[in-house]
Amino acid sequence: MRSLRGWLILALLGVVCALPALDRTAAAQPTNPPDSEQNRIVRGFLIAPVKLKVRGRDRNLIGLGSYIVNAQGGCNDCHTNPPYAEGGDPFQGQPEQINTEGYLAGGVEFGPFVSRNLTPGEHGLPAGMLFRDFKRTIRTGHDLKNLHPHISPLLQVMPWPVYRHMTDRDLKAVYEYLRAIPSIESP
Numbered sequence: 001m002r003s004l005r006g007w008l009i010l011a012l013l014g015v016v017c018a019l020p021a022l023d024r025t026a027a028a029q030p031t032n033p034p035d036s037e038q039n040r041i042v043r044g045f046l047i048a049p050v051k052l053k054v055r056g057r058d059r060n061l062i063g064l065g066s067y068i069v070n071a072q073g074g075c076n077d078c079h080t081n082p083p084y085a086e087g088g089d090p091f092q093g094q095p096e097q098i099n100t101e102g103y104l105a106g107g108v109e110f111g112p113f114v115s116r117n118l119t120p121g122e123h124g125l126p127a128g129m130l131f132r133d134f135k136r137t138i139r140t141g142h143d144l145k146n147l148h149p150h151i152s153p154l155l156q157v158m159p160w161p162v163y164r165h166m167t168d169r170d171l172k173a174v175y176e177y178l179r180a181i182p183s184i185e186s187p
Contacts, residue, residue, distance in 0.1 A: 140164070
């Protein structure tokens with residue numbers, strides 16, 4: 001007959017031996033880690049659908065920007081045509097596969113409006129804009145390339161009235177992420 005101390009030692013060993021198995025099981029399940037900017041940065045890199053150019057750039061801003069663009073902003077839905085690769089449309093019950101060939105290159109038609117190519121142009125600027133112009137566009141809805149002045153001087157499809165409330169740091173993060181994605185010609 002074992003002593004109480006012997007049983008406690010065996011029970012403790014059983015718990016310790018089971019911990020690695022519990023960790024593997026937990027790691028396989030989607031989790032919601034504690035909310036922090038660092039967790040959003042890490043998640044941003046995990047969900048970025050394209051290879052990012054990070055050398056010599058602020059990795060934290062790029063990761064945070066990816067999180068905002070890919071987990072919060074829904075930018076792919078309007079700025080990638082089509083948003084999902086063939087067979088990868090989650091709205092049809094398929095495993096999600098972003099259209100990386102046209103990722104954020106614009107070309108989605110909304111009546112007379114067409115979504116802008118957000119990828120870096122020949123000078124490495126997202127949508128050809130300096131940060132000050134990008135920030136102004138998001139804050140005011142005034143597009144420097146106002147293609148439809150007869151309809152409205154303001155962007156009509158872009159949800160700038162919502163995005164304008166983002167912090168300067170968040171807007172800078174989105175901008176830096178857009179600088180880090182591959183350049184793609186507009187469709």
